[in-house]
Structure formats: C-alpha cells, structure tokens
Amino acid sequence: MSMNSVGRPTRPETAANDAPAATATLTGARGLLQDEPLIFELGGWDKSGVDLPEATGVDDALDGLLRHEPIGLPGLSEPETMRHYVRLSQKNHAIDLALYPLGSCTMKHNPRLNEKMARLPGFADIHPLQPVSTVQGALGLMDQLAHWLKTLTGMPAVALSPKAGAHGELCGLLAIRAAHEAKGQGHRKTVLAPTSAHGTNPATAAFAGYTVKEIAQTEDGRVDLADMASKLGPDVAAIMVTNPNTCGLFEREVIEIARLAHEAGAYFYCDGANFNAIVGRVRPGDLGVDAMHINLHKTFSTPHGGGGPGAGPVVLSEALAAYAPTPWVVNTGDGFKLVEHETEEASAAFGRLCAFNGQMGMYVRALSYMLSHGADGLRQVAEDAVLNANYIKARLSDVMSAAFPDGPCMHEALFDDAWLEGTGVTTLDFAKAMIDEGFHPMTMYFPLVVHGAMLIEPTETESKYELDRFIAALRALAGAAKAGDVDRFKNAPTQAPLRRLDETLAARKPRLKWSPVSSAPLAAE
Amino acid sequence: MRYLPLTRDDRAEMLSAIGVKSIDDLFVDVPAAARRTGFVDLPLHAGELEVERELSALAARNRTAGSGPFFCGAGAYRHHVPASVDHIIQRSEFLTSYTPYQPEIAQGTLQVLFEFQTQVSALTGLEVANASLYDGSTGAAEAVMMANRINRRGKAVLSGGLHPHYVRSIETLAHAAGVVTETLAAAVDAEAAVIDAIDADTACVVVQTPNVFGTVTDVTKIAEAAHAAGALLIVVTTEAVSYGLLKSPGEMGADIAVAEGQSIGNGLNFGGPYVGLFACREKYMRQIPGRLCGETVDADGRRGFVLTLSTREQHIRRDKATSNICTNSGLCALAFTIHMSLLGEQGLRRLAALNHDRARKLKAALTAVPGVEVLTDRYFNEIAVRLPRDAAEVVETLAGNGVIAGVPYSRLAPHAGMDDVLLLAATELTSDGDIAILQKALTKVIAQ
Numbered sequence: 001m002s003m004n005s006v007g008r009p010t011r012p013e014t015a016a017n018d019a020p021a022a023t024a025t026l027t028g029a030r031g032l033l034q035d036e037p038l039i040f041e042l043g044g045w046d047k048s049g050v051d052l053p054e055a056t057g058v059d060d061a062l063d064g065l066l067r068h069e070p071i072g073l074p075g076l077s078e079p080e081t082m083r084h085y086v087r088l089s090q091k092n093h094a095i096d097l098a099l100y101p102l103g104s105c106t107m108k109h110n111p112r113l114n115e116k117m118a119r120l121p122g123f124a125d126i127h128p129l130q131p132v133s134t135v136q137g138a139l140g141l142m143d144q145l146a147h148w149l150k151t152l153t154g155m156p157a158v159a160l161s162p163k164a165g166a167h168g169e170l171c172g173l174l175a176i177r178a179a180h181e182a183k184g185q186g187h188r189k190t191v192l193a194p195t196s197a198h199g200t201n202p203a204t205a206a207f208a209g210y211t212v213k214e215i216a217q218t219e220d221g222r223v224d225l226a227d228m229a230s231k232l233g234p235d236v237a238a239i240m241v242t243n244p245n246t247c248g249l250f251e252r253e254v255i256e257i258a259r260l261a262h263e264a265g266a267y268f269y270c271d272g273a274n275f276n277a278i279v280g281r282v283r284p285g286d287l288g289v290d291a292m293h294i295n296l297h298k299t300f301s302t303p304h305g306g307g308g309p310g311a312g313p314v315v316l317s318e319a320l321a322a323y324a325p326t327p328w329v330v331n332t333g334d335g336f337k338l339v340e341h342e343t344e345e346a347s348a349a350f351g352r353l354c355a356f357n358g359q360m361g362m363y364v365r366a367l368s369y370m371l372s373h374g375a376d377g378l379r380q381v382a383e384d385a386v387l388n389a390n391y392i393k394a395r396l397s398d399v400m401s402a403a404f405p406d407g408p409c410m411h412e413a414l415f416d417d418a419w420l421e422g423t424g425v426t427t428l429d430f431a432k433a434m435i436d437e438g439f440h441p442m443t444m445y446f447p448l449v450v451h452g453a454m455l456i457e458p459t460e461t462e463s464k465y466e467l468d469r470f471i472a473a474l475r476a477l478a479g480a481a482k483a484g485d486v487d488r489f490k491n492a493p494t495q496a497p498l499r500r501l502d503e504t505l506a507a508r509k510p511r512l513k514w515s516p517v518s519s520a521p522l523a524a525e
Numbered sequence: 526m527r528y529l530p531l532t533r534d535d536r537a538e539m540l541s542a543i544g545v546k547s548i549d550d551l552f553v554d555v556p557a558a559a560r561r562t563g564f565v566d567l568p569l570h571a572g573e574l575e576v577e578r579e580l581s582a583l584a585a586r587n588r589t590a591g592s593g594p595f596f597c598g599a600g601a602y603r604h605h606v607p608a609s610v611d612h613i614i615q616r617s618e619f620l621t622s623y624t625p626y627q628p629e630i631a632q633g634t635l636q637v638l639f640e641f642q643t644q645v646s647a648l649t650g651l652e653v654a655n656a657s658l659y660d661g662s663t664g665a666a667e668a669v670m671m672a673n674r675i676n677r678r679g680k681a682v683l684s685g686g687l688h689p690h691y692v693r694s695i696e697t698l699a700h701a702a703g704v705v706t707e708t709l710a711a712a713v714d715a716e717a718a719v720i721d722a723i724d725a726d727t728a729c730v731v732v733q734t735p736n737v738f739g740t741v742t743d744v745t746k747i748a749e750a751a752h753a754a755g756a757l758l759i760v761v762t763t764e765a766v767s768y769g770l771l772k773s774p775g776e777m778g779a780d781i782a783v784a785e786g787q788s789i790g791n792g793l794n795f796g797g798p799y800v801g802l803f804a805c806r807e808k809y810m811r812q813i814p815g816r817l818c819g820e821t822v823d824a825d826g827r828r829g830f831v832l833t834l835s836t837r838e839q840h841i842r843r844d845k846a847t848s849n850i851c852t853n854s855g856l857c858a859l860a861f862t863i864h865m866s867l868l869g870e871q872g873l874r875r876l877a878a879l880n881h882d883r884a885r886k887l888k889a890a891l892t893a894v895p896g897v898e899v900l901t902d903r904y905f906n907e908i909a910v911r912l913p914r915d916a917a918e919v920v921e922t923l924a925g926n927g928v929i930a931g932v933p934y935s936r937l938a939p940h941a942g943m944d945d946v947l948l949l950a951a952t953e954l955t956s957d958g959d960i961a962i963l964q965k966a967l968t969k970v971i972a973q
Binding site for chain 2 (some may be wrong): 012035036038039040043044045046047048049050052053054055056057058059061062064065066067069070071072073074075076078081082084085086088089090091092093094095096097100102105107109110111113115116117118119120121122123124125126127128129130131133134135136137138140141144148151152163164165166167169170173174177198199200202203204205206207208209211212249250251252254255278280281282283286287295297301303304305306307308309310311325326340341343350351352353354355356357358359360361362364367368370371372373374375376377378379380381383384386387388390391393394395407408410431432435440441446460461462463464466491493496497498499500501502503505506507510511512513514515521522523
C-alpha cells in the first residue's frame, strides 16, 4: 500500500474479493450516475451560447498585438451548458443533501435569504471605486458588520478585508510584526504554535517571515503551559493558539496563556476557526487575545461554494488596532468615509492585503445571518453546536475510542483509530464506507496529535433526527469493522459516482488539464 | 429560530443522554471570568421579513452601476452575465459543498476545476494553471513570492503601469517576506521601463497589460531582457476579456500570468468576492501556490479527478508550504467556467472585439471634448484622459448629474501628481446613448 508522509493511504487496495458487479447495462451507462465528458469533448469549436453582435473593427494602434492563434476554448449552447453542469452537480455531496460533519470546517446550513440579499442590485451591482457619496449604504453595511464582530468578540477594532481565514492569519501576524517594529522589537522572529494547529498557522507564520517552533500538548489535549513558557523568550513575536482548539477542546488555561505571552513581550494570535462553539457566550477579548480571524464562511454561514470564496475579518486588540491594513470605514456622523491609503489618519497601517474592499458579497450574507439570529440566536447557535457534538460523542464512545474521553468537548468530537486496531480497517477505509451509507466523511488524519484522527463537527443546524441517523450508521459500520467485514471497507465506496481514486497516480503523472494529444485515460503502472 | 432544528424536548433528551444537567455543564472548561450570562449588547433575532427590510434599505442607499451611464473600470468591470450562470452556481450541490477532499463525492466540483484550469491555461498561453486564488491582486503578490522561491534573488521590480492596489498588496507581502520591491514611476506607457531596472538581484519583473491606464504592451522584449538576466517575467491582467483579442502572456514569453477573472461570470460586488487566475510554465509547477486538480482513475479504471501535488500545500507541508492559502474562490471559478463555456472561442472573441469597439467610440467622443486630452494610445477597453481640472471633482460633479464618469487616478494613488487624470472603461454594456450623455455632461462641466 502506498502512503503519504502522515501515513495516509493514497492508492486504493485491491480487495480479496472484488465487489459484486451490478447488472451491466447495454450501453455501459449507469442510470443517474452518468459519466459526463469534459466540455472539451462536448463543445463545438464554432458554437456559442451567447448571442453577440459582430464588432466593426480594431484600432490600428493594436497592430502586432492581436492574438491570431486559436485559443482552444469550446463553446456550448445554453441547453447543453445547463445539462452539463447540472449533471456534474449531481456528483457532489452537499449540506443540503445530508450531514457534512467535517471537523474544523463548520458546515452549517446556508440560509437562502442571505443569497437573496447579496444579490440585491444595490449590493451586487456597485463598483468598488464609485464615488463614496454613491455607496453610503455599502459602507454603512460594512460599519454595521464591524460593529457586530467587535461586540461579539469584545475587541476594539476589526480589519474586514482579509479574503479567507488564512488571509486573516496573515493580517494578524503582519499587524503583530508592525507593532513589534514600531517598538524597536523587530528582532523577534519566532512564532510558537501547538502541534495540533491547522497547517495554515505555521504556513502563515513562515509566509510572514517568521520561524515556527512547536509547542507540546498535554495528556488532556491542551497547550502544555510549561513547554510554552520554556520556549517564550526575547525572540518570540507571537503565539498562535486555536481556541476552542483543533481537538475540539476549550483551552482552560487560555487566560494564563495570554498572560505568559504578554509577559514575555509577545502577542497572542487566536485562530478563530472554531468561534462557532463560543459565539455569544464567550468574548475572545476577555481572554487576552490580541488578534483573531473570524471565518465568515464557518461561523456566519456564508456558503463554502466547493472551496471558497470565504472571508476572514480580523479583530484586533487596543495594542494592534493602529496597524490594521487599509481600507476601513469611518462613520463621521455625517455619512461614511472610506480610508483607502496610508495617509495621516492611517499612518501606522501595515499596508494593504488586496485590491478594493474585501469580500463585500460575504459581508452581506454574514450580516443577514447575524440579524436573523440576533444576540439571543447566536448564543443558542453556540449551545446547540456544542450540544450536538457532545451528543455524538456520548452516543459513539462505547463503540469508537474518543481521543479525550474525560469531560465535555466543544463543537466537535474527536476520535482516534485505537478502536480499529486489529480489524485491518483504517480511518480512510472507515471514512470511505461512510460515503456508501449516505454521509460525507468527517475530517480524517487531523489534528496530527491523534493517531488516525476522526474529527466530527455536526454544527447547530442538524436536527436530532439527522444526528440519530448518523449515529446509527456509524454504530453499524463500527460493528461491521469489528466483525471482520473488511472487504466492505476496502471496497468502499461502491455507491458513489466513482470508486476509490488513485491519488498516487495523479501525483506521479500530473495531468492538470485536458489536451487533445493526451485524451487517453491514465493507466496505473 | 428558523435555522435551528432542535426543540426544547430534543435538548432535554440529549442532555440526559450525555449525562449532564444543563448546557452550562458543557461549558465548564471556560474560565469563570470569561463566561457571559445573558446576551451581548446587540439586537435580538428577527424574521426574514425584517432582515429583508433592513438590508434592502441599506442597498437602496447605493447607486447601482446599471442605473445610468457608467464608466468605472480600474480592475473591476461591469459585464453582462448570462442568466444560466447564476442559476447553476446557486444549485445546492455547488453552493453548499466543501473543498473536494473526498473526491468520490466531489467529482462535480473537481471536474469543474479541471475545466477551469484548462481554460485558464488556454487563455494565458501557459502550460499549468491552478484552481484559483482569491483575486488578481493577491495572485500577483503570490507570484512575486513564487518567483523569489525559484531563484532566491530577493528583489522584485514593479512597473509604473501596475494597478496601485496591486502594488501595495505586493509590497505588503514582500516586506514581510524580506523581498525588496522597486516600484517604478507611474506612467501611461510604463512597461518597457522595467528593462533598465533589471539587475543581478532581480528575481522578477511585474508588468501589466492592459495596464492601469489602459495601455496594451507587447512584452516580448521585456521577457527577453528578463530571461537574459535570469529573472522571471510576471504578466498581470485585470480585464480577463482582453484575452479574447490580444496576444496571450505565454505567447509573449511570460513565466507567470496572473489575472483578475471577475469580468467573466462574476458581478462587481463592490470589489469582492472575485477570482484570481494563476498560470505558469510547466517547469515551475511544483512551486505553484494554491490547489491543483489532476486527472486520475478510480479502482475500476474510470476517469476521475482529485486534488493533487498537495505536498505544496499548508495542510501537508505546514511551514514549508508554497503558500498559506486554503480556501480560494471555488464558486467564482465555477461562474467563470460556466460563462466561458457558454461563450466559447467564438463568443469570447466577439465579446472582446465588442468591448474594444465600445472603447473606440468612447475615445472618439472624448477626443471631441474641448480641453480633454486622451493619453492612452494602444488600448483595449479602457483609456486614461487628462482633464483641465481635478478629476475627482469632475467625477463628483458628474455623479450629481447621474453620470458615473470613471475612476480618478488620484483615487488609486493620491500622491502621484496625476490629479487631473481620469480612467474610463467601456464594455459591451456601454451604449451609444451613455457615451453621448457623458460627452455632453463632461463638455458642460469643463466649460464651467
């Protein structure tokens, strides 16, 4: 079996007995599970689904600058386009179909009101560089969103522009860096992060010019204070701690963590990916946090869209507020102003993270969600998210092994693979078998501190009915694994549009685009 | 609470299954000092009707681009998007799915990404494209980081024709990573000047075509000069429609092409979310930031797609990753791909020609306004003009008359000494009537 560096199998194994073949159809088609060609195999090279008039000519100044070679873009009529993309869509699992329990990802329901609001022409059809006098409503919305974020976190400032969580991490670290440089502490070049951190934490720190040192973890899945204290020193710029952490646990000593960091002259960056567990109940500002990003696509329900767009505004403490990047909105009392440049009033800003004003479309959706829930609803969100996770943990702990069985978890329940020992079934196999039972797998092999990790985050938008269905499926699978029904797992999935895919082959012979000369299928060696 | 399915009875039953008395027992790990009882100081929940009313009132306080003659470009363009695009991207399976980490049940998203990468590769004329970045500006900053990873020379030269927001985005990230940036003076026809700035420390030069003033440049000679000195050429494009008419970056010798893809399939949205296009030569494939989708087969030998070469990425390589990016712009990339599939080769060429055609009309109209000097000679769909007055004031005055006349360059770069320069874009949505109204209004304002 081929494995990657974290011991995750990357190539399907051939099972002892192949799964029984379904009755073959006459054409090789599979009902609703059609193989769908690529547009390059479907499209006409002289066809278009858009009617446009012929243009009249080109300015002579463009002589020698024009493209004469074919581009290589097929076109489809509208009915062909609809059918192609609708067929493709049916190969995807989605929140609207069933539970999507990816730990750390907060796959909650995406209210359609948010979509409707974001598509109001007054938000969707405005240009980022229109005169500020003509976009007062947009700036007002940003100001209102900022107010909600600051109030919920108990922090005095927020930078809205980061375009995703990792971009927010970068924003926070650049603010920290600017603060150190302003104090003549530019020599601080180390960032501490726990081994359990999201990969984005060390990646961001390195991207921002820092060296990363890992902090050990205690037996009970939390930051090892003694280890952290021993690594804090005059070279440390910041600690990056996720709270609740990636094991789904609240860092009980978080206030002490902040105190130790501050005492050593470092800042406390909090990864806010798991804010859903505490929104409305705990304010990070009360914990000593200096900077924290908030994934609007997690806690505030903006859709994940198959991998973005997201948004990652960063709340900042008093110590860091002055270094926030441009742009930001100022409520002058007589309308809103947009500060876009490092001028007098933004002299300490560390720079700019992206063109324009960040993810406006996501701001609208997030505010729509906030207004819908209100202060009372958001508190209920945290409570139900934590309740659902603990319910799953309680109902599965007798058949699977909880990584941290003592005490409650927060918004996600973490299991390891100790309970699979001797079955021949891996975490990956177990996850693939969940697909056949109609569920998206949980996050696997993360966090790295737990062997064969399975991280389950149900979110608050799952009904008890769906949770019970999920629990029943996992209990049945656990029983099958322990009863030696290994083939079921090795062959899984058999009910998905495709069976297990060969990731090793994809990496060994990278084929990253369609080409007419290489349209023959890849073959395993 | 319409989004919360649990009932009071459910909660009681679940607490008892867990074996605790109250929800507070599940929050015991939170330090007492940080536990908040009651609600934070914010309004309580509201029904759909109230939320809609409140947000609609905010939306109504914005002047939409479609409500009158409109000439703003400068990195974000108002184009027509076919109705089917927005319909498809709102399908549950695309809208409410996650990053395709479980490929067997994400083939929809993955095949779209494979199509997207193929389209971007074709448009840019470069061998390998990724599955999107946040937008053009962050893509440009990532490209500079990537170039420096490749040759470790430590300096980037930025053309004076590069969009000032892109300049600041690059400078901000470069400063953190210890890469020196040299930004040349802004000029309407600025790209060729980078040649003189190339030296032995130059990791890359960054040029833009069409540039922020609208100028189209054949960068072939810049590519030759960069390569002769061992530097990489990064070509930025903020108007993806221009690929339908102009030579591709790859054809002119670019090593990395970065573009803002908003023009295809995506609305203005006040600046985001947008979609960054990123492509490079094959030899740099393993240095690419972000996600890559690749072809493979399943256990039955059927073709399928997976995220691949992920040892470049943060979730595997952590502090050694090529970038920290995780979430990108999946749904915007989908919109791009659907729109591009509808257009096809013929449609894109027509759309590009039409955009250029509208800009020709616009240029002719502005040339006829006394006191206005057209600065851009080789343009695609955007031009810069010099006004006899402060451009920001003129724009503000015209906005009062119902015309959004474009972007004053000073809005992008207040201290460039170009307060009299105005940037105007025309697209297929710009009518003859719009141009006539602008011409008349501008003539009047300038004469005052």
